[in-house]
Structure formats: structure tokens, C-alpha cells
Amino acid sequence: MLGKLDWSAIPFDQPIPLIAGAVVLVAILAVLGWVVVKGHLPYLWHEWITSVDHKRIGVMYILLASVMLLRGGSDAIMMRVQQAIAYQSQGYLPPEHYNQIFSAHGTIMIFFVAMPFVIGLMNLVVPLQLGVRDVAFPTLNSVGFWLTATGALLVNLSLVIGEFARTGWLAFPPLSELSYSPGVGVDYYAWSLQISGVGTLVAGINLVTTVLKLRTKGMNYLRMPMFCWTTLASNLLIVAAFPILTATLAMLLLDRYLGFHFFTNEAGGNVMMFMNLIWAWGHPEVYILVLPAFGIYSEVVSTFSGKALFGYRSMVLATMAICVISFMVWLHHFFTMGAGPDVNAIFGIASMVIAVPTGVKIYNWLFTMYGGRIRFTTPMLWSVGFMVTFIIGGLTGVLVAVPPADFMLHNSMFLVAHFHNVIIGGVLFGAFAGFEYWFPKAFGFRLDERWGKIGFWFTFLGFYVTFMPLYIAGMLGMTRRMQHYDVAAWRPWMIIAAFGMALLSIGVLSQVMQVVVSIRNRESLRDRTGDPWDGRSLEWATSSPPPVFNFAFSPDVRGEDAYWDLKAHAKQQLLESPEPEYRDIEMPRNSPTGFVCAFFATIMGFSLIWHIWWLVIVGGIGAFATFVVFAWRDHDEYVIPAAEVARVDRINREERRNLVSMAGAV
């Protein structure tokens, strides 16, 4: 009846996950109780859960990423503490628990923090920058988000019911095969990534179509803001790379569930095929994450330098070059596995070549700042901090791309330091910069600068204190994923790294504090103009937060930096565009399809993990029924009357008139 599921699945003998699970459960129940008692449930259902508005979905993505960042961060703290005290002792974590923690940390940080964070920002901003009303497929967008949430839920369920993979975040066979990992850990891993991977693919298709087919009038390719370009590149990579992950995990699952022999040791299975397939996805994945961050830096640096982006066209070229080259370097993840010197040399050179367009980008940002009127706001601090940090990470990357050096450094703490260097210094700093930069657009008030800067400095310094010692430990020969060790020379560096982790945690807490303080002071931080930073692209042309239809009329773009030119024009001429003729606007209707899909996907995922076959069938029938019901609806749009559009837009225009007249007075 319940497959493999029984009371032994709950780890009563392990206090840490049980207590953590209980605390989270109590917190969730408290929030749910508060929501129900206060009567917010209908509001949440109608305005958020069933919303197909790209801005709301973007915000929910970022919320999911933030919550999961705390979970993944807790795992990180546990690991740093373990390695600080596990010198000639077992530490406080038993090996099988420690192995689950590092696997969960990697999986969560990549799939459920970095991915939803950048997809959320792209969702929130790109339609606004393109001057359009929504993404190409709004309901599908909601489905994509909720499937991602399903994946995150399954990973967290594994904390209390059953176990998570002990295989590392990519579940290499044969360790992940049934004979070596007989528990449900790898199944949790594979099904949560399969389900959230579908969500990611859907988001990718949606954003590619949006950028290529929905731009407003006059928004030629070479007038698009840089963030739209990097979004395009990143989502092209998603569409090309995520199906590889789907296929690879499907093969692993077939091996585990039906006794197939893709990656087994016996009957002709080929383990190296898994390495090739998983990294053919995995290396582009790095650029899927970092390209949107590059776009964010471009927007932030240009806005806060008060200059157009230097070398816009070379930036576009560099972006697309990275997009293509990122598919040609995957083999550098297994230089040491006997591919031979010729293959290694080719892939080593390809890996180094990718530093060229990246270097182009760095110089372009520097020259954008050169001679500019720089304002060191929090998003700008994250961007400058990124440039310094990412260069260090990039240089160590080129070092590891040299095959002979890689033979010394692979699987060492040096490698751990390198990829944290680029992922934190590249993706996470970018996500934070974007968060600070676009928060006023999403919510209508700015974030508190003082707490933001405190958060930046603690995170920045904490990052260096945590990860620079890991480079040294790697040079001293320490390998990754060690539960305990006996080498005295490593110990001081592990203790420093643990101290750095404390600084990092203060940084994260300061950012939580920043949001709390900002919400409390939201009246004094209110952004009435819709353009708090004196921005350059179209998202600042509408009010903050934007109305559901984004723009009362479709903007007609005549050059780069569309909104900046409009403002410059208005200041020179001391006039503004006359009121347009308002028309009715058709917007997509809200739909529970995404939530219902995710509901059945959760049931199916959970029952597949535990081999509860009848429930799998129930979930499958439910999913098909949802599909038919969705296909059967007659009205998928509603009309916002012209009078309402005019009323909303006139308020916005009034605020802007004040802005322009104030600027004229100065």
C-alpha cells in the first residue's frame, strides 16, 4: 500500500534533522495559521498563487530562492563547523549525515537558489525592459514556477522523511546506482531535479520567445538593454542544455528502477558516458547562471555611472560568444580520467578562450565607470565587489584549465575555492545587485541603504575570509568532501574559514534586517516617480510597482537607452509627450493551472520515490485531467477598460511631470 514507506523512514535517532524539521514545520504551520486567521487566504490565492502576471511570478521565484538560500546556507555553516573541529576526531556529524549535507548543499544552491533567483529577476524585468505587457506564455510561466517549487519541496521533505543523496551534487554512478546507493536518497535527488527541470525548460522557452518575438515597436536587437541580451543567451542555453539533464537523469532512473545498464559496471554499461552527458549540461549551466548576472552588472554600472554602457556592441558579441563557447569546454571537468593529451589540450584551450569575451566584459564595465559620475549605492557596491572577486576566480579558473595543473588540483579544496569564487562572486553578488536595484520597481519603495551596505561589507569580507584559506588548503593537498582529517597543516585554514563563515552569516542576516527595516520605513522610502535611480531603460518609464498591464500604451523606441533619451529630450525641450488615446487592454486571466499541476507533480514525485505505484497512477491521471481542463476553458483573457487605463496612467504622468519640472529647476 505505501511501497517502501514506513516509520523507519523518519530518522528518530538523529536529533539535528528532526529538530530542524520540527522548527520549520512549526514555522510553516504558524504562518499558515496566521494567514488563515487573518483572512489573507483569498488574497493570497487570487493575487499571488493563481497569478499569471510575470512580475508576481518573478517575485515568487525570488522569494523561493531566498528561503532556499537560508537552507543551503545552514548546510554550509554545518560543513564549515564540521571541518573546523574534525581534526583527528569525528566532529559532530556522522559520515552518512555529512555526505547528505554536502550533496544537498550543492543541489540546493545551484538548482533552488541560483536558478530561481536569476529566472525570477529575468521574469520580473525583461518584459518591462522590452516595453511589453507580459511574457509570451503567461500561464505556462506560472506552471514553470510551481514545478520549481515542487522540486524544492521534495528536497526539503527528504530531511525528515527518508534521506537525501550521499553522492555529491551530480550523483555520479556507479556510486548512485542501486547497488551502492540502495536508499531513496538518489531518487529524491533525481525526481526533484526532473520535475524542477521541466519548470526551468518551460521558463527558458518562454523567455526566448518573449525576447525574440514580443519586443515593442522600434526595439531592434541592437537597442535592447544588455540584460535582455544576456537573458536571451542564458535561456538559449537552458533550451539547449536542460534536455540533456533530463535525458541523463532519466537514464539513471531507468538503471535504478528497471535494472537497465546505461551506467552500471556490469553488462556493458558505461560510466564515462554519464560524465560526458552530465557535464555537457553542467558546464553550460554555469553560464546559464552567470550570464544574467553579467547583464545585471551592465545595467547597474551604466546607471550609477550616469553613462551609456561602453562598447555595447562588443558586449553583445561577447555575450553570444560565451553562449556558444560554453558548450565546447565540458570535458575539462574530467581531464584526469584518461581522455589523453590531445583531447585534454583542445578542451584546455577552449576553456581558456572563454576568458577572452569575459575579459572584454570586465574592460567594458571599467570603461563605463571611467569618467562617469559614480554613485556608490548598494547595487553599485555589489557590482564593484564582483569585478574584483570575479577576476580572482577567473584567474584561478584559467589555472585549473591547464591540464597538467589540473592533475594536481582536481578534486581538491582549491577547486572548491575556485567555483565558490566565481559562483558567489559572480552569480550571487549579481543576484543581490539585481535585488537591490529592482526592488523599488517591484514594490514601490527603496531598500534601506545603511543595512544594505553593512550586509555588503560583511558578505564581501566574509567571502574572502572563508574561501581564500580554501585555496591554500587545496595547495596543501586537502581534498574536497572530507568528513575528518589528520593533517595538522590544514587545520588553521579550516578554522579561519569557519570564522569567515560567521562573517558571511552576519552579512546574510544584515540583508534580512535590511528588508525588515525597509518594510517598516516604507513610507519614507516610497518611490513616487517610478525612477528612483535615474535609470536608462524602459522599466523605469512606468510607475513603481507597475500596473498589471505594465504600460498604458506601447512605447515606440528610437535608439539605445530608450528612457534616458526620453528624459534628456523632455529636459531640453521642457515639454512632455501629450496624453495618448487610451485603449482597452486585454490581459491574461489568472489560472490555478500551475498550482494544480505542481500539486499532482508533488504527489507523483513523492510516490515514485517511495514506489507507491497506485498513487503514481492517481497523480498521472490528475495531471492529464488538469491539461484537459486547462485546454477546455473558453475565456483566457479579460479586458481592462480604457477609462481605467487612463486613470492609472494619469496618476503616473502627474508624478513624472513633477520630476521633470524639478529637474528643470535644478
Add this chain to the structure above:
Amino acid sequence: MSMTATVGRAHADPHHIGRAAEHEGPAPKRIVTAYGFWIFLLSDIVMFSCFFAAYAVLSGQTAGGPKGSEIFDQKNVAIETVCLLLSSFTCGMASIAADVRNRLWFYLSMAVTCALGLIFLSIEFREFADLVARGYGPSRSAFLTAFFSLVGCHGLHVSAGVLWLLTMMAQVFAKGFRADILRRMMCFALFWHALDIIWVAVFSVVYLLGSGA
């Protein structure tokens, strides 16, 4: 100034690159839907290419089990191929019938497409069942693993296509040739034709090359 707000003119396009074709704004819904679905199909083809790659790597790994030439029945495969290619033709007929709003021809062509799809599936199912009965199931060797997965994955897609086909017929029956239904019909047709393209690759890589070896 025109009634639509004009944005940005201070340094408009110094190299006159954008002048040749001024972007006209968002594409119509039909184009957007078809375009998005094409991108999905391309991603699906990437997924298939992984199974093709796995087959290429593992096709020699028979682990003492049968080789391809020992188990492939070329007559079966020929009938399968004819069914699928014909179904692509009838699917095209259904698209034309939908375009000219002819219900009778639409139902007829869709029904024939469905029947051909089901014949294809039943032949494939029989082939699989036969192999399993002879002890040559997917867990026998890595070659058979890759064979069953690649061909089975295509078969799964055809099955999903048949379900979708029936849903489309029901939709046209209940709602007529509405614009959104026609868009879905277009996507279905793209999907069905793409399955054909993949089958041509399966046919060549698995059965033709395999029978010769």
C-alpha cells in the same frame, strides 16, 4: 508628436544598422505560439540526441547477448515506417481541413492518423514483448538497454501524441474551429511531423545500420 509616445532620439542609431528594418512590435499570437512550440520541439530533439548518443556508445556492448542483426525484423520495421509516414500525410490533410473549416475531412483525417499511430504502436509493442519473452529484455545488455530506451522514448512520444490527437478531436467537436483551437492544432501537427523526423533517424541509425552489422 504622434499619439504613441516616442521614446529616445538623442543618439539614434549612429551606424544606421537599425534603419533597414525598423522593428514592428510584438508578433501576432499565431506566430508567437508556433515559434515557442518550435523551440520546445528543438529542445525535445536535443533530448532524443542524448539517447541517440547513448545508443551509439552502447550499441556494441552486447555482453554476450544478441546483436542488432539477430533481433531486428526488417519487414516489421518497414510496415512501421510506412504507417508513420502515411500518418504524417493524413495529419497534413487534417491541418488543411482545419484551415478550410471542413469538419468531415478533419475528423476523417484525424481518425486515420490515429489509426495509423495505433498500428505503429501495436507493432512496436509486439516487437518489444517478443524480445522480452525471448529473454532479450532491456536489462540483458547495455545494447538492449539503449535500444529499448531510444525506441521506447519515441514510442512514448507517439502515445502522448495519440492522447493529444483525441483531445484535439474532442475540442473541435465541442468548440469548433476557434482561433485558439486552431493554434493548438498547429502545434499538434508540428509535434506529429517532428516525431516522423525522429523516426527517420531511429530507422536509419538503429535498424538500417544495426541490421547490416
